[in-house]
Amino acid sequence: xxxxxxxxxxxxxxxxxxxxxxxxxxxxxxxxxxxxxxxxxxxxxxxxxxxxxxxxxxxxxxxxxxxxxxxxxxxxxxxxxxxxxxxxxxxxxxxxxxxxxxxxxxxxxxxxxxxxxxxxxxxxxxxxxxxxxxxxxxxxxxxxxxxxxxxxxxxxxxxxxxxxxxxxxxxxxxxxxxxxxxxxxxxxxxxxxxxxxxxxxxxxxxxxxxxxxxxxxxxxxxxxxxxxxxxxxxxxxxxxxxxxxxxxxxxxxxxxxxxxxxxxxxxxxxxxxxxxxxxxxxxxxxxxxxxxxxxxxxxxxxxxxxxxxxxxxxxxxxxxxxxxxxxxxxxxxxxxxxxxxxxxxxxxxxxxxxxxxxxxxxxxxxxxxxxxxxxxxxxxxxxxxxxxxxxxxxxxxxxxxxxxxxxxxxxxxxxxxxxxxxxxxxxxxxxxxxxxxxxxxxxxxxxxxxxxxxxxxxxxxxxxxxxxxxxxxxxxxxxxxxxxxxxxxxxxxxxxxxxxxxxxxxxxxxxxxxxxxxxxxxxxxxxxxxxxxxxx
Amino acid sequence: xxxxxxxxxxxxxxxxxxxxxxxxxxxxxxxxxxxxxxxxxxxxxxxxxxxxxxxxxxxxxxxxxxxxxxxxxxxxxxxxxxxxxxxxxxxxxxxxxxxxxxxxxxxxxxxxxxxxxxxxxxxxxxxxxxxxxxxxxxxxxxxxxxxxxxxxxxxxxxxxxxxxxxxxxxxxxxxxxxxxxxxxxxxxxxxxxxxxxxxxxxxxxxxxxxxxxxxxxxxxxxxxxxxxxxxxxxxxxxxxxxxxxxxxxxxxxxxxxxxxxxxxxxxxxxxxxxxxxxxxxxxxxxxxxxxxxxxxxxxxxxxxxxxxxxxxxxxxxxxxxxxxxxxxxxxxxxxxxxxxxxxxxxxxxxxxxxxxxxxxxxxxxxxxxxxxxxxxxxxxxxxxxxxxxxxxxxxxxxxxxxxxxxxxxxxxxxxxxxxxxxxxxxxxxxxxxxxxxxxxxxxxxxxxxxxxxxxxxxxxxx
Numbered sequence: 002x003x004x005x006x007x008x009x010x011x012x013x014x015x016x017x018x019x020x021x022x023x024x025x026x027x028x029x030x031x032x033x034x035x036x037x038x039x040x041x042x043x044x045x046x047x048x049x050x051x052x053x054x055x056x057x058x059x060x061x062x063x064x065x066x067x068x069x070x071x072x073x074x075x076x077x078x079x080x081x082x083x084x085x086x087x088x089x090x091x092x093x094x095x096x097x098x099x100x101x102x103x104x105x106x107x108x109x110x111x112x113x114x115x116x117x118x119x120x121x122x123x124x125x126x127x128x129x130x131x132x133x134x135x136x137x138x139x140x141x142x143x144x145x146x147x148x149x150x151x152x153x154x155x156x157x158x159x160x161x162x163x164x165x166x167x168x169x170x171x172x173x174x175x176x177x178x179x180x181x182x183x184x185x186x187x188x189x190x191x192x193x194x195x196x197x198x199x200x201x202x203x204x205x206x207x208x209x210x211x212x213x214x215x216x217x218x219x220x221x222x223x224x225x226x227x228x229x230x231x232x233x234x235x236x237x238x239x240x241x242x243x244x245x246x247x248x249x250x251x252x253x254x255x256x257x258x259x260x261x262x263x264x265x266x267x268x269x270x271x272x273x274x275x276x277x278x279x280x281x282x283x284x285x286x287x288x289x290x291x292x293x294x295x296x297x298x299x300x301x302x303x304x305x306x307x308x309x310x311x312x313x314x315x316x317x318x319x320x321x322x323x324x325x326x327x328x329x330x331x332x333x334x335x336x337x338x339x340x341x342x343x344x345x346x347x348x349x350x351x352x353x354x355x356x357x358x359x360x361x362x363x364x365x366x367x368x369x370x371x372x373x374x375x376x377x378x379x380x381x382x383x384x385x386x387x388x389x390x391x392x393x394x395x396x397x398x399x400x401x402x403x404x405x406x407x408x409x410x411x412x413x414x415x416x417x418x419x420x421x422x423x424x425x426x427x428x429x430x431x432x433x434x435x436x437x438x439x440x441x442x443x444x445x446x447x448x449x450x451x452x453x454x455x456x457x458x459x460x461x462x463x464x465x466x467x468x469x470x471x472x473x474x475x476x477x478x479x480x481x482x483x484x485x486x487x488x489x490x491x492x493x494x495x496x497x498x499x500x501x502x503x504x505x506x507x508x509x510x511x512x513x514x515x516x517x518x519x520x521x522x523x524x525x526x527x528x529x530x531x532x533x534x535x536x537x
Numbered sequence: 538x539x540x541x542x543x544x545x546x547x548x549x550x551x552x553x554x555x556x557x558x559x560x561x562x563x564x565x566x567x568x569x570x571x572x573x574x575x576x577x578x579x580x581x582x583x584x585x586x587x588x589x590x591x592x593x594x595x596x597x598x599x600x601x602x603x604x605x606x607x608x609x610x611x612x613x614x615x616x617x618x619x620x621x622x623x624x625x626x627x628x629x630x631x632x633x634x635x636x637x638x639x640x641x642x643x644x645x646x647x648x649x650x651x652x653x654x655x656x657x658x659x660x661x662x663x664x665x666x667x668x669x670x671x672x673x674x675x676x677x678x679x680x681x682x683x684x685x686x687x688x689x690x691x692x693x694x695x696x697x698x699x700x701x702x703x704x705x706x707x708x709x710x711x712x713x714x715x716x717x718x719x720x721x722x723x724x725x726x727x728x729x730x731x732x733x734x735x736x737x738x739x740x741x742x743x744x745x746x747x748x749x750x751x752x753x754x755x756x757x758x759x760x761x762x763x764x765x766x767x768x769x770x771x772x773x774x775x776x777x778x779x780x781x782x783x784x785x786x787x788x789x790x791x792x793x794x795x796x797x798x799x800x801x802x803x804x805x806x807x808x809x810x811x812x813x814x815x816x817x818x819x820x821x822x823x824x825x826x827x828x829x830x831x832x833x834x835x836x837x838x839x840x841x842x843x844x845x846x847x848x849x850x851x852x853x854x855x856x857x858x859x860x861x862x863x864x865x866x867x868x869x870x871x872x873x874x875x876x877x878x879x880x881x882x883x884x885x886x887x888x889x890x891x892x893x894x895x896x897x898x899x900x901x902x903x904x905x906x907x908x909x910x911x912x913x914x915x916x917x918x919x920x921x922x923x924x925x926x927x928x929x930x931x932x933x934x935x936x937x938x939x940x941x942x943x944x945x946x947x948x949x950x951x952x953x954x955x956x957x958x959x960x961x962x963x964x965x966x967x968x969x970x971x972x973x974x975x976x977x978x979x980x981x982x983x984x985x986x987x988x989x990x991x992x993x994x995x996x997x998x999x
Contacts, residue, residue, distance in 0.1 A: 040603040
């Protein structure tokens with residue numbers, strides 16, 4: 002049963018990767034077997050929770066032993082403009098006794114009651130986990146019963162960790178919305194310019210950079226799923242006239258089924274980068290007009306786009322000179338790589354590599370066109386290789402998620418978080434300015450020169466060169482005796498040994514970067530398909 | 538002394554606990570060239586890994602057997618074997634610490650049998666790597682229990698008996714509790730060395746999680762206690778365990794190699810530090826070095842300066858048992874009152890001694906509710922206490938694990954003369970920052986008839 006369900010979720014006609022596969026490959030599904038001892042990334046439960054947790058006025062109850070929730074709660078930066086209930090953590094925290102005596106279902110039921118009575122949530126999402134799936138707790142039945150008894154929606158999400166990857170968990174969450182939520186509320190204010198946005202997480206509140214654009218055009222965001230979503234908004238999402246899918250691999254299946262069930266057309270777009278933001282606005286306008294919105298929406302959209310683009314261009318100008326030619330390594334699946342690639346290239350940065358782990362073939366083609374020479378795409382890179390590449394100075398900055406943060410920092414390479422824990426909003430026109438500003442700040446922090454300069458002693462602590470200039474003093478001391486000359490040199494900082502020494506090391510960490518090695522190295526990356534942190 | 542109560546809720550709200558395997562992994566991370574391995578689905582590892590990374594701000598070696606649904610039904614021995622071989626090939630660790638999780642423990646396999654078989658079958662491939670097993674299902678215990686089991690496994694699995702007993706008179710085995718920071722371990726080492734003794738700290742995260750820039754990629758832990766040093770612990774003159782939860786490993790060392798042991802409940806107060814220093818002086822036969830005498834005097838001075846700010850203050854603490862005891866003893870020792878004490882599990886013998894009327898086994902929701910009802914001036918727990926702090930309007934002193942929204946948690950000293958002094962200063966400054974300015978209203982004898990707790994934050998009742 003579970004197998005069929007998983008198979009159905011992976012057989013996604015709207016998924017670009019899936020479309021490109023042969024019939025045989027398609028049957029195999031897209032869950033790659035994990036390598037024990039060399040795997041990384043979250044499980045299906047992780048994915049399911051991530052996809053639904055930002056629904057702000059719902060309680061998210063995790064049915065299982067402690068670790069699933071206890072080790073992971075309150076760790077994502079979605080913004081809420083209303084309730085903070087979603088940030089509270091609820092788990093049945095099963096003990097050995099609960100499991101042995103089969104108390105799981107009863108405890109879950111009581112847990113739902115406690116939450117319903119004490120917190121009055123708009124809904125309760127109940128997540129199964131490995132252990133409760135293994136012992137066969139019927140969470141569907143418990144949810145149904147509790148829902149009837151306490152008069153609020155209680156939605157089962159069956160994504161136990163062992164069924165697969167985070168991506169599968171995203172899909173399971175989408176399916177749960179379709180099966181239990183969307184279409185259960187009929188709003189009384191349906192309009193011709195209502196839209197739904199799927200896969201927008203409102204990280205660092207960044208959707209609030211975009212929503213005013215829609216407001217200006219008179220387009221109503223009926224529901225943004227899941228970022229800053231209220232349960233009732235999602236329940237009425239089926240009345241929208243168009244859907245935009247933002248993080249395509251996660252919820253595109255949901256978008257397709259909404260088309261099939263309610264005839265809502267969808268497109269895949271992005272709010273990262275100037276051109277993408279503009280194109281997404283245009284697409285929304287076109288879809289709405291095709292379905293009966295006033296014709297002038299298109300012209301008004303063009304006017305807004307023109308105005309905003311010229312404003313953002315002026316705001317980006319100061320950065321062009323500072324960032325032109327800087328080499329970026331993009332190592333993330335969290336945002337649409339090509340859209341960030343395009344955005345950064347537009348201000349003159351050079352992309353030395355980008356991960357395409359979650360990109361569709363179409364995305365890859367776009368990247369190839371954008372990065373004319375040597376499109377260095379990789380599925381993912383082993384930490385050791387990544388470290389080597391950065392330590393060798395092949396990139397000036399890496400943009401990635403927290404998982405690989407310390408690989409970059411240990412390699413003394415500037416790093417910027419563009420994944421779920423980030424604190425800066427990067428969406429829309431203003432978000433692009435923010436991203437470029439943050440890259441500038443990271444790259445040009447003056448501490449890099451100091452942190453990269455070697456210590457002025459060898460491995461045994463013997464002074465090798467007097468690279469540290471000390472101020473001259475009147476009375477002789479052991480220190481000054483040795484560094485007399487450099488103290489003089491320090492008077493002419495531009496040409497001093499210390500300055501040259503620092504400069505040399507700050508500009509280049511390449512100590513043995515022969516081109517042949519690098520070429521071979523790159524080839525190696527191109528083939529690897531290990532998980533992010535997997536291969537050590 | 539303290540009454541231990543368990544709160545009756547079906548669903549935990551805002552858990553206080555981190556999981557048991559995470560605690561075990563923390564202990565293995567204190568061994569040089571080690572690699573902890575979770576036997577479970579990959580999410581178990583991913584969650585723990587991310588939490589470690591957020592706390593330590595370091596790349597953390599931690600791997601998974603990546604159980605899928607087939608292995609969950611048919612058994613995980615093959616996954617375990619493959620994981621061990623892959624880890625051996627790719628990272629060449631000296632030690633792999635296998636920590637079980639709730640998934641495989643619920644399934645219930647003979648892990649020890651599996652590992653024994655794998656070791657025999659793959660003897661050549663696994664040569665030079667010790668493989669240890671700890672049973673750490675997530676459905677029981679928390680960090681303390683997991684850590685304790687892993688330290689026990691290190692002693693039981695590695696220490697070689699010395700027959701007949703030979704003693705290296707300068708060697709002292711130190712088994713620190715998990716709640717000691719990197720800076721605490723450095724201080725411990727310096728202190729022991731100042732008596733001319735050679736400390737062997739097991740495990741020692743000050744060598745592996747101290748935040749350095751090694752200059753090359755190291756896939757395992759880059760420092761910590763060498764496996765060989767643990768193996769050779771049998772000739773230690775004495776063993777000092779710090780915290781009730783490392784008593785069993787200390788007793789195991791005694792059982793295996795006859796090393797006499799002393800368990801100290803805490804090092805977090807002047808008198809506790811005195812006990813430790815006295816012990817070192819006796820073991821070494823040396824007088825207490827002047828540096829330590831000076832440090833003691835500085836602590837005395839900090840206590841004199843600081844006690845004004847602690848006197849009568851109402852403090853709420855949520856922490857694992859030994860840590861709770863240490864913190865509660867520290868605050869009450871300075872004149873504060875522990876009005877709320879919440880802990881993770883109720884089995885530790887130390888809980889009876891916690892200087893509070895009641896210790897509740899519960900979550901951070903119980904902590905918040907109780908602290909709010911009692912009225913308090915300071916919350917003391919890990920970073921997840923921030924929600925309670927926001928809602929109650931009471932400042933939060935971040936201690937223990939995880940601390941993900943402040944830097945430098947590992948470089949704070951909390952023990953011995955210097956650490957206690959640091960902690961007094963930190964808490965006193967938080968109290969001072971909260972000092973209320975008296976107003977005509979606040980002092981009006983007709984407004985406050987003495988029913989409310991003087992000094993506690995009025996904001997908590999807003």
